[in-house]
Amino acid sequence: MASTATDGPVDRSRQTAMVAVTVIFTFFSTLAVVLRLIGRFVITRKLGIDDWFMIGGMIFTYGYLFEICYGLNYNIGLHGSDDTLDDMVHLLQIVYAIQLTYNTIIYLVKTSIVTFYLRLATVDSGLRKASWATIIFLTLFWFGSQTTSTLQCLPVQSNWDLVGKYKKKCINTEAYFYVLAVVNIIIDIVILALPIRTLKDIKRNARDKIVLFVIFGVGGFSCISSIIRLYTIKVFTDSKDPFWDGVPINIWSMIEINVAMICASVPAMKPLFTKSIRDRAVTSRTRHGYAHQMMPLSGEERNGSGLRSTRFKERKESTYSAHATGGATLGGSEEHIVNKLGGIEYEREFTVEESYIGSSKVLPKGKSEP
Template structure:
């Protein structure tokens, strides 16, 4: 167990810097998408913008620890290296807690932009309150781990420290629980959506990306135990440093990925085009063709895509009428149609209402297209 937390200083620098760069790039693309493409930045973007400087600061503390002896035996360090290494280690602990807090809040605030259900939103607010309260506690427990504070890096002073094993494991346990809750919170709502199974699973994967952070948190536990028990802190701290930095950066990356559709679509405009969707065509009575009416089920996932990109007020409604019976599908509920059809017709109507970000000289637009299909003998031949 004594060597279980060891890794080279170069490994610490390489991993922490690499993940920080990826998280930084992902955040820049996210902010570019929200500010310049969809022009709808929100509180979740502010949180992620706060998390990135903190994770950069965390990486700096890791690199400084390497500079002052991380990866080498504590007994081989000079007195100045021991003090400086301990100071940067102390700073890395509370910076880690702050960065993780903002990353989690960004994910939950993003949920609030997408899901309108009252029960779900209440659960989000409760979980956010738990995370903020827990993070405040971990921050102060890290800053004031010793009394006086300087006793943490200068043991020649008269002072004392809290039981680090108990505190760190208590904090890690609560952290894992909140990670699990954040990952599974939207799954019941997504499961109840009236959309095709494949689309439902795709949305579950997108919103379940936070589960990767939970996995990293669990893997980090063993390295925390080693650091809390060892007397050779600089030798056994590298793996804990790597896992801590990775956890924060993975949380930031997972928060950014669902928001990048607008950016990807601008770079690759044909990637999400309807021509590549593979839907069949149906013949109209006037000799033209119309896309497969079953595509009406795709609007629900499109609505979520707009919300993830920032257009949270997007609304899509589709309905099919056959022999006077109307059916409608919406992102959250089934709505009856109010417009009758002829006894011999099947009418496919698509009503799309989009609230755009507009200037003073612009206004929201609404469009309704109705295509009358060829008559059919009975109402049982649904399109």
């Protein structure tokens, strides 16, 4: 560890708290994402795009954790009076990198949540359009925030210049940090509100609906963390000791992103704890595999061994699934719609693939259950 600038006892309370919080919350978010992926494989045997976004967010979170731990070499989390000039330069470089890492994690996690909503949008075009609009906004906002954060002071080296070596030009970084934090909070609220109508239209009793809203609403904890983080930014910008008062920003940033990953992974975990869902998934895969192997044939045809195999004509079943593959069930009652076309019957089976909604039906707008 680098030597300190002053003699006497060093207050490491915030440094210890920051490291403890980042390690503990990263551990639990990692556990949540792992359980999410296991739960996904129980149901679908494959990952969706929302899972890949979440994995990306998890990888960058490890990067954030590394940046904080690397900062221990330069007395991150101490009072400015306990840092040498070399420490301060390196800490400002780490802060610069953390800004870019944080923006990327927020983008990946929020996009993961919204792409998961696209799974719910199979029968809700309004949710689909709103989700795509949100994804586009998130992408543009990430690109803009990354560009602005990278070029907030020019030349770039002036971001950690403490001796006036460079003649720098900077944006109003205080206003920029506020805008960034406020927009992220607004996005959190929008994301929480997006699926409300779809969840409201699911045909379940009041108790089950409450459970669904609670499951989706746990993301509100991340929103609360974002609001607290906004307050820590105010403390930091008003501080006369930014190296000390910048610690709570890192603490609440790590809480925010890790809680968001945990909350977003909760729905996909349910198959691991619900036997009926696991049984239904296994039964569904077995049924589809058997139907594929026993496909009826018509006419006669020689097989590879020279023997005749008889094709016989009977009802042809074509099974389609309307999946909410991230955790939602859209037509889980397995309703059968049979149309006779030229003497051939097609039976379309709308099944539930996901976990936390069970066998709910989503009723089209303006329709009621008979």
